[in-house]
Amino acid sequence: MAPTSLKLSTLHPKALKRHRLSTVASPSCAKLPYDIWLYITSFLDCKTVRKLYSINRELFDIAMDERYREACIGYHSTDPAMGPLSAPRIKHLLFQSGAPYGEKQTERRLHQRVIKSIRFSIYESNMEHNISKAIKVAPKMTSVTALSIWLDRIRDPWHYASKREILRQGWPVFGPKLRTLVLHTPLEDIPDILNGVTFFPQLENFSINITITFRTSDPTALLCRTILPLVNNHRTTLKALSLESWKERIDLSLFLSQLSDMPNLLDIHLLQIFDGVEVMDTTGLCRFLSAHNSQLRHLGLHFMQRYAIESSWKDWIVCTPAVRDISKSPITFYKHYIWRKTPPLHTIAHDAYNLFSQYIYQIHFPNLESFDLGVPELSCPYSPKTIPYLQKHLHNLTSLSVVTCSFTYERITLLLSQPKGVSYRIRKLHLYIEFLCPELLLFLAKKLPNLVYLVLYCQDFSPHKDQQVEVAARTTEVLLSLSLFFWLLETSIDIFLKFCRVMQATVFPGWNLYYFNIRFLAMLSPAEEEKRQISKAILTALPNLEFICDESREKILDYEEKSEGKI
Numbered sequence: 082m083a084p085t086s087l088k089l090s091t092l093h094p095k096a097l098k099r100h101r102l103s104t105v106a107s108p109s110c111a112k113l114p115y116d117i118w119l120y121i122t123s124f125l126d127c128k129t130v131r132k133l134y135s136i137n138r139e140l141f142d143i144a145m146d147e148r149y150r151e152a153c154i155g156y157h158s159t160d161p162a163m164g165p166l167s168a169p170r171i172k173h174l175l176f177q178s179g180a181p182y183g184e185k186q187t188e189r190r191l192h193q194r195v196i197k198s199i200r201f202s203i204y205e206s207n208m209e210h211n212i213s214k215a216i217k218v219a220p221k222m223t224s225v226t227a228l229s230i231w232l233d234r235i236r237d238p239w240h241y242a243s244k245r246e247i248l249r250q251g252w253p254v255f256g257p258k259l260r261t262l263v264l265h266t267p268l269e270d271i272p273d274i275l276n277g278v279t280f281f282p283q284l285e286n287f288s289i290n291i292t293i294t295f296r297t298s299d300p301t302a303l304l305c306r307t308i309l310p311l312v313n314n315h316r317t318t319l320k321a322l323s324l325e326s327w328k329e330r331i332d333l334s335l336f337l338s339q340l341s342d343m344p345n346l347l348d349i350h351l352l353q354i355f356d357g358v359e360v361m362d363t364t365g366l367c368r369f370l371s372a373h374n375s376q377l378r379h380l381g382l383h384f385m386q387r388y389a390i391e392s393s394w395k396d397w398i399v400c401t402p403a404v405r406d407i408s409k410s411p412i413t414f415y416k417h418y419i420w421r422k423t424p425p426l427h428t429i430a431h432d433a434y435n436l437f438s439q440y441i442y443q444i445h446f447p448n449l450e451s452f453d454l455g456v457p458e459l460s461c462p463y464s465p466k467t468i469p470y471l472q473k474h475l476h477n478l479t480s481l482s483v484v485t486c487s488f489t490y491e492r493i494t495l496l497l498s499q500p501k502g503v504s505y506r507i508r509k510l511h512l513y514i515e516f517l518c519p520e521l522l523l524f525l526a527k528k529l530p531n532l533v534y535l536v537l538y539c540q541d542f543s544p545h546k547d548q549q550v551e552v553a554a555r556t557t558e559v560l561l562s563l564s565l566f567f568w569l570l571e572t573s574i575d576i577f578l579k580f581c582r583v584m585q586a587t588v589f590p591g592w593n594l595y596y597f598n599i600r601f602l603a604m605l606s607p608a609e610e611e612k613r614q615i616s617k618a619i620l621t622a623l624p625n626l627e628f629i630c631d632e633s634r635e636k637i638l639d640y641e642e643k644s645e646g647k648i
Contacts, residue, residue: 102323115139122147144544146170153177154215155237155244161215168221174255175229176244178237211428212243220233225255229263240526245274252278261286267294268307280314287312288323288350291331301332307637316341327385330354346373350381350453353472363441374446379480383455399428442470451509451585468496475505482511484538490524491516497528509534517542517599519580519587519622526592536598542615544579577611584618613637 092487100261116140122130127147136142149170152163155177163171230248234241251277268291289308293300312322322343333353351366402494452474456467467486475481476499488496493496493514496553497505507529514521517539525532601612616629616637627634 084583085178087432091398113139113144115315119143121221132639143296146172151175154212154247155231155240157264162531163211163218165218165221165551168218169223170247171225173227173229174222174225174251176232176248178232178241178244180392207239209243209559212240212247212419215247216250219250220254221489222251222255223257225251226258227261227263227588228255228259230264230274232270232274233267233294235267245276246390248274249276252276256281257283259284262288264289265291265292269294271307277313279311282318286314286321286348287315287319288321289325291324291326292482293329300329301335304336305339313341316343319343319346321350321379322346323348323350325350325352326354329353332362334363334365334367337369338341340369342372347377348451349373349377350383352381352383352385355384363439366443367441370441370444374444375447375448377449379451380449381453381455383485385455440464446474447477450472452478453480453482455483455485468492471493471496473646475499475507476503477506478592479506480509481507483511484511484513487515487540488512490518490521494524499525505529505531507532510540511536513538515540516546518544518546519584520546522619523587523589525592526589529591533593533595535594535596536547538600538602540602542601543576544581544583577614581614581618584615585621587622592623594598594623595626597623597626597630598628599630613640 082370100402108403122133122140122143127635128146131144135141139192145167149167151173152167152171153175154163231239232244237395256278258282262281262284264271291304297303312319326338331353334518397463430464452471471483473483475497493512499505506529510525510529510532514537517537525535599612599615616632620626620634620637629637
């Protein structure tokens, strides 16, 4: 330690910094092993850990590992912090495709063309320099355990070869330690990117978003030729498998029927296009789930409708002066979920009944902890088998997500109607509800006392559950008669004020909810100021709630105090 008689004002800035570090770190910091410091910092957030570099050598290494944990190659530019010293600390490496520039468009004015050409040349120079630097440090990335690849030779023709060269040099380095592999790459480019590598000794998590660049008559066969050997080679090490097909007509059932048995598989997530019960074959899917039903802990099943993905929104635009403030711009509201290719009602009801009658919805998962269900949106209201199917797994679940099925207050009470003495273990819940009311939250507080994370997609809110039918009926009339538009605005203000008063007066005994996110999907969603008032009312009723609508309690309350002129 520096002597006390030393005048700090005469020291060089670097010497002054070393003096401060020595006076802070030496006397107060205990000599603890690295593993103990690592365990202590695991309870802190990332931003706090990154600030602990000046305490001792162990915390310096932990802070630097956290600071350089993730690195990105591509998109805007390669991570500028990537260098010979930081490369060995990288744990998660991300390859991005699609440069944020396309073909040069002809500008009318000369100065615009000059500015655009200068920006393009600067970006091109920085991109080439950073990629060449990444190629040099690729052999030193010895700690990479997670790799996410978003490459497409069509979207990124300029730097696709350079990024592929980084992967070619990196596979022998981080391949033996790789645990997570995420592919968002067309099937035609995967063999070129993998460069003949089809086995990673420690691979546990594999995820792929299935896309095809060029149209083919049999995309499922292309998937089997490309991905099936890779998955079968890791049948003994894989613990999580995710297959998603948003755009392609892929038969995942046929792909799963050719997979070998996976003794360590715990998590599976499947998403594919739903074309109807008569067209969709679930034989291979049923066989795969039946073979692994006793060992699965996390299950995600999503069947998306083709016409809902392809077609665009059909908007109803009504321009009317705002009631709250005439000086503001006109109100524009949209009628959601009206598709241009909606099938007939009898076809939806028929598919819904046959969908839940299939064997796939009769498979029981005794040890399931997390369930993410996504059946066709228009099928759920017409099928009485949705709630009984969910009730079979509720007693063991700690996480439930059903966002494609609209739940009313009565349906939620029916879903959580268990005999007395039976408690639920659910800590994380995602639901799509028609109306948000204090009675609903009070019911969830009584039935789910262990709930910590709650996300609700709401069409609207109401102070009492008995007023939901009247508001819903009048809202439907507004779609048919524009004369009731101002009535809806006036009624919404009255409902908003009543909701806040009732919410603040509601008592939630001992509910330890920590995070609550509300997403309004109504035609006339609340304004930002109304959302803040709703958040404040909910925070008043729930003293243990720390985050609501992605904002902390302190931020919302401080904003209210500043708006009232107290600060």
